[in-house]
């Protein structure tokens with residue numbers, strides 16, 4: 086597979102509604118997901134969505150870790166989430182700074198749900214239901230937007 090490049094804002098693929106994955110596809114996509122995680126790490130990302138490397142499928146990685154912008158961000162294993170959904174979202178919202186690998190050099194204050202309940206499948210096809218809050222919830226919402234053709238500037242206050 087050729088090395089992945091990050092689609093920049095203006096590329097129509099970032100505005101598509103990404104396609105759901107069939108469980109049969111999960112394993113065959115394993116090499117792609119490895120490359121996707123590598124690309125995220127190369128750019129010191131805390132998340133990355135498949136459409137950002139021009140694959141319009143419903144998959145992303147969430148990988149919160151302390152970083153210069155969020156020194157107290159929780160440390161979590163990079164987690165691949167397939168066919169992810171938000172099943173409940175709090176009325177309470179929080180504003181904080183976001184960036185995007187597809188929109189380099191720009192930061193904006195974005196309002197996000199403080200708490201969410203989510204479901205997603207793992208590569209092995211196991212369904213995970215869990216709740217998120219704070220920065221991890223923010224990353225999930227940012228990446229889910231990418232699957233629905235939205236970028237954080239669309240929500241910037």
Ligand SMILES: O=C(O)C[C@@H](Cc1ccccc1)[C@H](O)SCc1ccccc1
Nearest residue numbers: 130131132133154183184185186224227
């Ligand atoms: O483009 C992406 O999806 C990666 C985003 C992830 C992100 C989501 C929510 C809030 C901040 C970032 C970033 O570009 S990864 C780079 C980064 C890391 C920490 C803080 C800001 C930007």
Ligand SMILES: [Zn+2]
Nearest residue numbers: 184185186187
């Ligand atoms: Zn982004």
